[in-house]
Amino acid sequence: MVTKSEEDQLNRLEAQVDNAGGGAWEYLCLVRKLKVRRPDKVLKHGLAILNDSKKRSALGTEEWTLCEQVAVAAMDCQSLDVAKDCIKVLRKRFPDSKRVGKLEGMLLEAKGLWAEAEKAYSSFLEDNPFDQVIHKRRVALAKAQGNITTAIECLNKYLDTFMADHDAWRELAEIYISLQMYKQAAFCYEELILSQPTNPLHHLAYADVLYTIGGLENLQAAKKYYASTINLTGGKNRRALFGVCLCTSAIGQLSKGRNKEDKDSPELQLLAVAALEKDYKQRAPGKLPLLTSALKSLRVSS
Amino acid sequence: MDKFRDCGDIKKDLRYLYTVQFWVFLVSRNANRGERKSRERERGAMAEDLVLDTAIRDWVLIPLSVVMVLIGVLRYFVSKLMRSAQIPDAKLVKEGQVIVRARNLRAAANFIPPKSFRARRLYYSNEENGLLYVPKGQAPNAQAQMFSDPNMAMDMMKKNLSMIIPQTLTFAWVNFFFSGFVAAKIPFPLTQRFRAMLQNGIDLSTVDVSYVSSRSWYFLNLFGLRGLFSIILGEENATDDTQRMMQMTGFGFDPTKPGC
Numbered sequence: 001m002v003t004k005s006e007e008d009q010l011n012r013l014e015a016q017v018d019n020a021g022g023g024a025w026e027y028l029c030l031v032r033k034l035k036v037r038r039p040d041k042v043l044k045h046g047l048a049i050l051n052d053s054k055k056r057s058a059l060g061t062e063e064w065t066l067c068e069q070v071a072v073a074a075m076d077c078q079s080l081d082v083a084k085d086c087i088k089v090l091r092k093r094f095p096d097s098k099r100v101g102k103l104e105g106m107l108l109e110a111k112g113l114w115a116e117a118e119k120a121y122s123s124f125l126e127d128n129p130f131d132q133v134i135h136k137r138r139v140a141l142a143k144a145q146g147n148i149t150t151a152i153e154c155l156n157k158y159l160d161t162f163m164a165d166h167d168a169w170r171e172l173a174e175i176y177i178s179l180q181m182y183k184q185a186a187f188c189y190e191e192l193i194l195s196q197p198t199n200p201l202h203h204l205a206y207a208d209v210l211y212t213i214g215g216l217e218n219l220q221a222a223k224k225y226y227a228s229t230i231n232l233t234g235g236k237n238r239r240a241l242f243g244v245c246l247c248t249s250a251i252g253q254l255s256k257g258r259n260k261e262d263k264d265s266p267e268l269q270l271l272a273v274a275a276l277e278k279d280y281k282q283r284a285p286g287k288l289p290l291l292t293s294a295l296k297s298l299r300v301s302s
Numbered sequence: 303m304d305k306f307r308d309c310g311d312i313k314k315d316l317r318y319l320y321t322v323q324f325w326v327f328l329v330s331r332n333a334n335r336g337e338r339k340s341r342e343r344e345r346g347a348m349a350e351d352l353v354l355d356t357a358i359r360d361w362v363l364i365p366l367s368v369v370m371v372l373i374g375v376l377r378y379f380v381s382k383l384m385r386s387a388q389i390p391d392a393k394l395v396k397e398g399q400v401i402v403r404a405r406n407l408r409a410a411a412n413f414i415p416p417k418s419f420r421a422r423r424l425y426y427s428n429e430e431n432g433l434l435y436v437p438k439g440q441a442p443n444a445q446a447q448m449f450s451d452p453n454m455a456m457d458m459m460k461k462n463l464s465m466i467i468p469q470t471l472t473f474a475w476v477n478f479f480f481s482g483f484v485a486a487k488i489p490f491p492l493t494q495r496f497r498a499m500l501q502n503g504i505d506l507s508t509v510d511v512s513y514v515s516s517r518s519w520y521f522l523n524l525f526g527l528r529g530l531f532s533i534i535l536g537e538e539n540a541t542d543d544t545q546r547m548m549q550m551t552g553f554g555f556d557p558t559k560p561g562c
Contacts, residue, residue: 129392161392162395163396163399193410193414194403194409194413194414195403195410
């Protein structure tokens with residue numbers, strides 16, 4: 001997860017580099033470290049460095065990492081010729097490298113030659129059945145072809161062996177959500193929460209899924225997870241605040257007519273509403289009346 | 303080779319110094335039997351107050367430490383080169399990952415709904431096909447497994463050799479070149495039992511046990527440079543001998559028996 005300070009630094013470097021202020025190499029290193037996706041900028045500035053032979057020789061051995069980064073960015077922007085050139089250079093330098101092989105597979109994918117790419121990946125997996133990167137590329141291949149079920153199958157098989165890989169769980173959760181298989185998505189989010197309990201995004205996503213599934217128990221759990229998200233983010237997450245209000249009103253609607261003994265106190269909702277109103281007053285005072293009317297309709301009529 | 307000639311000079315000087323001190327001690331004892339109590343205190347102070355030449359520090363302590371650091375770095379690189387590309391065993395990889403996942407479950411159990419927790423716990427400890435379930439008595443003894451698997455045995459042998467040989471060589475080198483004189487003074491007092499261990503080259507039995515030979519400096523460095531190596535070479539380095547030595551003694555670990 002990218003922290004706020006890193007995000008600020010990234011934006012600052014980006015602005016600096018865009019205005020031709022130098023610092024392109026630091027920007028590219030930061031992009032690589034944070035694993036953010038900025039293909040157009042990486043391509044533009046990376047290519048500028050690579051084409052300038054003086055700057056290129058100044059990099060030394062880092063030149064090849066830059067080459068790889070530019071190749072991936074080029075494939076992202078569909079400049080396949082640039083990508084092909086970069087890969088050719090890399091292949092000449094590292095003739096027996098699996099990393100270059102993976103790039104070549106990605107190029108085949110980018111060109112749309114699914115069968116060849118599949119063949120290439122399977123041959124890599126025969127050599128080393130525990131190459132995590134190639135497994136994930138196979139899943140991406142299936143997903144790009146639109147074969148979601150194959151993707152799910154491959155991903156499940158991968159997770160059977162490598163069950164501690166939280167990125168894979170996240171991907172699986174997103175795929176399940178896109179297919180509206182919410183129960184399975186909830187399971188995946190639970191795994192994510194187990195591996196990173198202090199990450200508020202997982203709590204938020206889990207709460208969303210629980211709210212979507214519905215049912216009184218799930219709504220109560222969802223409210224708890226929205227509350228924990230608010231706790232973890234220090235009250236700054238507007239989505240969680242809204243979530244709390246929605247959950248409370250939904251619970252109230254569902255339990256209308258039942259005995260009110262085990263009803264939760266309405267304090268949480270009132271607090272959330274107050275926080276939201278304060279936030280809107282600060283940032284978007286024009287939308288405040290919209291907010292108040294929307295929230296009023298959510299008030300549980302007890 | 304100049305520094306070793308200087309060491310020979312130091313040896314001569316120190317032996318001279320000891321002998322002088324020793325005779326002074328004897329003479330003063332014989333001469334002043336009457337006032338033994340106060341004299342003994344004085345004599346004690348004189349006899350124990352050995353002046354160590356700074357050349358010892360320059361030519362013995364520092365070179366020894368530097369040589370040990372360099373040997374450690376060399377071993378690290380050699381071990382990196384010699385490490386054969388291991389094809390990980392399918393079962394081991396899966397087991398490792400299962401353990402991580404189970405550990406996460408245990409650590410963060412409070413963060414998921416109780417029903418999910420129970421479901422997962424059953425998944426791991428189910429009697430029929432639980433992933434972590436080990437029936438009593440069937441747990442493979444780690445030591446037996448280690449010796450029966452030829453690849454692992456070879457690896458262990460290689461690692462042990464890479465540890466033993468440099469240690470032996472360095473120890474022999476230290477003994478040959480740096481023996482027979484006092485190398486350092488330990489700042490706290492010790493009992494007489496340590497004399498045999500710490501003062502092997504020094505043949506005078508009256509020298510205070512705090513004055514140690516260079517062999518003890520070697521051992522001090524052996525155990526103490528571990529921290530330095532973990533800073534220089536990163537966390538995983540082959541020079542972590544003490545850990546491996548502890549590992550060798552800690553076998554017989556049976557996970558099904560309680561209290562392990």
